[in-house]
Amino acid sequence: MRARDLMTRDPVTIPPTMPLPVIARTLAENGFSGAPVVDAEGRLLGMVTESDLIRRIASAADSPRSWLRDFFTPAGRQAAEFSRTHGGTAADVMTTSLVTAEEDTPIETIAKAMEERGIRRVPVVRDGRLAGIVSRADLIRALLVPAETLAADAPDERIRRLVMDAMRQQPWVDAFFVFPDVRDGVVSFHGYCRNEEVRRALRVLAEGIPGVKGVQLMVEKPPLPVIAP
Known part of the structure; x- marks a missing residue:
């Protein structure tokens, strides 16, 4: 890679x-x-x-x-x-x-x-x-995504980049602790999320990206207060 x-x-x-x-x-x-x-x-x-x-x-x-x-x-x-x-x-x-x-x-x-x-x-x-x-x-x-999924011209990779770009524009996103993945048009969020409001906003954000077929929120509450490095 x-x-x-x-x-x-x-x-x-x-x-x-x-x-x-x-x-x-x-x-x-x-x-x-x-x-x-x-x-x-x-x-x-x-x-x-x-x-x-x-x-x-x-x-x-x-x-x-x-x-x-x-x-x-x-x-x-x-x-x-x-x-x-x-x-x-x-x-x-x-x-x-x-x-x-x-x-x-x-x-x-x-x-x-x-x-x-x-x-x-x-x-x-x-x-x-x-x-x-x-x-x-x-x-x-x-380490989490198969190499073929990361190909620059793959549709899922295009969606992932759009999701990442949208996340960077939102100050409420815990950018250091939430990682999106896309497979077959379905966006999955992994990592740690502060509260239900952020979870809901992540779903709305992803659903607004062209080509997204579904959203899975696989985030967890952080074991300790999340402080961005």
């Missing part, structure tokens, strides 16, 4: 000039913990994550730097750190040393990179431009 079989196409992206408060709201409203930064031509520039935003806030409590540390730290590195801890846009705080993949990259390679680097998502690039993104949730889904 390759990156193209799992990746989310046309993911939510951030322009380099977006202010930090807008980035924070965008991530919160979409249930994401990070998003790629691209220019007007779609070229991948970096990634902004919750960690980058938290680092920016926490920098106000940093202790004064010692002159000895500054003496042995290259001026370029000091300048870059200052921008990341005092800047106000995506371009200022984003992480630029990214692990990326191509559409033909095996998912085993992506999984190993995520484990070794402690990251949650890997951008997929085509000729330097963002083609999609593979998240940890996508890799978990690969």
Whole structure:
């Protein structure tokens, strides 16, 4: 199985000039913990994550730097750190040393990179431009769904992507804990769900997707309060 079989196409992206408060709201409203930064031509520039935003806030409590540390730290590195801890846009705080993949990259390679680097998502690039993104949730889904079902041109996969896109637009969806699957046009939701209102809304959401023949809610109440990472 390759990156193209799992990746989310046309993911939510951030322009380099977006202010930090807008980035924070965008991530919160979409249930994401990070998003790629691209220019007007779609070229991948970096990634902004919750960690980058938290680092920016926490920098106000940093202790004064010692002159000895500054003496042995290259001026370029000091300048870059200052921008990341005092800047106000995506371009200022984003992480630029990214692990990326191509559409033909095996998912085993992506999984190993995520484990070794402690990251949650890997951008997929085509000729330097963002083609999609593979998240940890996508890799978990690969363990649950037969490879043939994940083919990009499969009708069930088309429906699943539409369901995922619709879920990302709803702030009430527990995006980190609800996983949709589609077989023969029937959408099945797996994972944890907070309450009956969310269960009902998930059913309504799926029933509004063209081609859906039925909906199965196979979610459970979480054993502990669900807190998105």
